[in-house]
Amino acid sequence: MNKWAIGIITIVLIIAGAVYAIYEANDYDYDDSTKKYKIVKKWELPAELNEVSGIYWINDNRIACVQDEDGILFVYDLKSSKIIKQYKFAGPGDYEALSFLNGEFWVVESNGKLYKVPNLMGAEKDAEEFSLNFEYRNNIEGLAANSDGNLLLSVKERNLDNRGDYKGIYAFDPRTKKLNMDPVIKINYNDPAFNVLQTENPRKLIRPSDLAFHPVSKELYVLDAEFQKVLILEASGKIRELHLLDPEEFPQPEGICFSPSGRMFISNESLGGPPTLIELKFIK
Known part of the structure; x- marks a missing residue:
């Protein structure tokens, strides 16, 4: 040379x-931040849920879980710390989140396919499937039912209009089977709440991994697994609060849900350790 x-x-x-x-x-x-939450309790989940990607509170300390690779809804019991039921609704896929609406579970794949799952107490059967106008490049990872009877879906990657100054959340109406191609909520990258992150890199501002509405305040909580945090949004999409999560406690937070009384749970995929379910509470 x-x-x-x-x-x-x-x-x-x-x-x-x-x-x-x-x-x-x-x-x-x-390490420069002040922790604004406390962990109430932590559960180590079984190996079947290594890829846990979505959770939803059922009742009586039971939480429904879905994992990335298999079309199975798992019912996890918090008291016994065991899976007490499995319900197969589809074949292998890339399942990212679940919610509940009008007495039925809904599961979404990253490519935007929606599955309506019947009563888990009945015999296993294939879910009704809906193909939406999303692509793999949009990468759907969040799903939540709102008070209007719609399902909200968050994109982790590109918006449907390919604009890069906000992250869009879209609405699907199960009654008309139509997706609103315009975002119903925009999380703007110039929101002052992001200043604490000291970066303008959109990947670190927000890449939603799940959504959930608080049952009491009705505010939308947006979880981010890549740069671990939770956003609490006003109806306009403005960030009311931004809570950073310790990566050592939340290595890959992929699912969020609430009990009717407001208990908050976040699930972590396996990443150098067992998958976990954590009950936490934000503090002032």
Whole structure:
């Protein structure tokens, strides 16, 4: 290798190091934050739920769970810390979230396919399937039923209009079987609440992994698994609160749900350890 080549490589490495240093200096470090939550209880989930991706409170300390790869709804009992029922509703897929509406469960795949699952207490049967106008590049990971009887779906990647200045949340009406192609909620990247993150990188601002409405306040909670946090939104989409989660406690938070009284649960996929379910409470 001649001196010119060595010189060029050295310069490139110096520039790359400088860029990285600047990036790190202007990037959020969780250790700099003040924790605004406390963990009430933690459950280690069984291996069947290594890829747990969505949760929903049923009743009597039972939580329905879905995991990425199998079309199965698992019923997990908090008191016995065991799976007490499995309900197969479809074949292998990429299932990301679930919700409950009008007496039936709904499950969404990352490509936007929706599955309406009948009563879990009956015999297993294939779910009714709906194909929406989403693509893999949109990457659906959040699902929640609102008070209007619609299902809200959040995109992790691209919006339907390909705009890059907000993250869109879309509505599907189960009565008309139609998807509103315009977002019903926009989380704007210039929201002042994001200033704490010290970055303008959209990937670190918000990439929703799940959605859930608080049963008392009716506010929408948006979970982010990649840069671990929870946003609490006003109806307009403005961020009322932003809560950062410790990556050591929440290595990959993929699901969020509430009990009717407002107990909050977040599930973590297996990432260097067992999958977990954590009950937590935000503090002022």
